[in-house]
């Protein structure tokens with residue numbers, strides 16, 4: 347179990363005064379103190395951990411965020427920023443003596459500038475909501491976490507989130523141009539701007555990925571890109587995890603950058619095919635989803651190169667999607683993967699390590715060995731092109747011994763990632779899970 | 783975090799946190815190991831040029 351700090355007794359005693367103080371600052375209905383209405387905020391995507399907060403506030407403007415932060419600072423009250431609460435590392439987990447600042451009411455798109463290719467949005471706009479606002483004009487916002495329907499741009503900044511298509515386009519940090527940040531003292535800072543670089547220190551570099559530790563982002567300027575002419579996905583099936591991992595290393599090593607290069611092992615293929623009916627190869631031990639984009643000629647050329655590389659790894663099958671519907675089904679399976687695993691095992695830990703792609707075969711073999719050693723099943727579904735692993739360790743949360751084993755298994759995987767020259771979080775953040 | 787970073791690296795990061803949030807009120811108990819989850823000693827503690 348992960349230890350949390352003791353709540354501040356002097357703050358708990360002042361609970362009513364804190365509630366009253368917050369009510370003065372915010373409009374009616376923006377301060378939640380009633381236990382039944384606080385309940386939905388007690389956890390995030392790391393749902394094995396729960397904690398009821400002191401209060402939840404739902405500000406509607408940057409000035410209200412500043413007023414709440416100033417009040418909390420003056421009164422020594424802890425604060426937990428929260429977007430949609432999908433963090434998988436416990437980043438938005440409340441504390442008993444903390445005020446949760448929920449950003450969901452700040453969900454407006456403020457400005458879209460197609461000529462200079464940027465959009466200004468408030469922190470509570472969902473990731474997919476940004477693309478939704480610009481797609482009619484043929485634009486999109488590139489980073490695409492699988493949780494993109496729910497997660498918010500503010501949370502994406504907190505975690506420097508990535509997704510399947512970040513192999514080509516980069517993660518959140520590569521797609522954010524400016525942030526309006528409110529400090530704990532209630533000061534409003536403008537960091538970055540509307541273009542790629544600004545003079546002076548790179549403050550955005552410090553703030554993006556800072557997990558709500560340095561301030562609260564209220565308005566964000568993001569880069570929007572012209573959608574590609576077309577995309578095509580292909581499935582490559584292999585006889586083992588190691589050989590599929592070696593194929594990934596070969597594709598990346600050859601200098602080709604597909605727009606996405608995703609890996610799924612046998613348990614993941616079966617779980618996802620059961621609901622997506624995407625034509626995944628059920629006879630395979632491992633499968634790669636490889637997507638390319640551009641004009642038809644460019645797609646053909648890239649797919650030809652990739653097929654040639656795959657052929658060197660004794661593939662069971664290579665199948666290029668023949669239609670937009672088929673590609674959509676392929677992605678539906680991938681993006682719904684965590685939910686699909688949830689149907690096999692209600693409890694799982696989703697790990698998030700990064701390794702150099704050349705070490706993939708060795709690391710996958712070691713994870714397989716650890717799975718036998720700990721007696722816990724594991725499914726591997728991950729952004730292979732970036733070397734961003736997501737082993738899902740299945741366990742039974744009702745059995746403390748099983749949970750303990752799962753945490754030890756996870757810690758051993760992350761140590762392995764660091765050992766081979768990688769790091770302990772790719773895109774889900776450190777949160778409480780990886781802090782130790 | 784202790785596997786990834788040395789004590790010195792962690793301390794440098796804690797100083798960045800302290801510069802923005804001296805009392806460590808923002809998302810306390812995340813990111814840093816719990817034992818190290820307190821404000822760093824602040825500017826007086828910075829190494830000085832000889």
Ligand SMILES: Cc1cc2nc3c(=O)[nH]c(=O)nc-3n(C[C@H](O)[C@H](O)[C@H](O)COP(=O)(O)OP(=O)(O)OC[C@H]3O[C@@H](n4cnc5c(N)ncnc54)[C@H](O)[C@@H]3O)c2cc1C
Nearest residue numbers: 429430431432433437492498500501504507508558563773
């Ligand atoms: C099914 C599923 C699939 C996922 N897939 C991916 C994936 O493919 N790639 C990926 O990277 N992640 C993925 N995640 C993890 C998660 O969705 C991301 O970390 C996401 O960016 C969190 O956004 P959120 O709005 O839910 O933020 P929250 O979980 O509410 O918060 C995340 C962190 O950011 C801080 N924060 C929130 N808002 C602000 C703000 N306005 N200013 C400052 N700090 C803030 C919080 O304090 C917290 O530390 C997945 C999660 C789930 C449940």
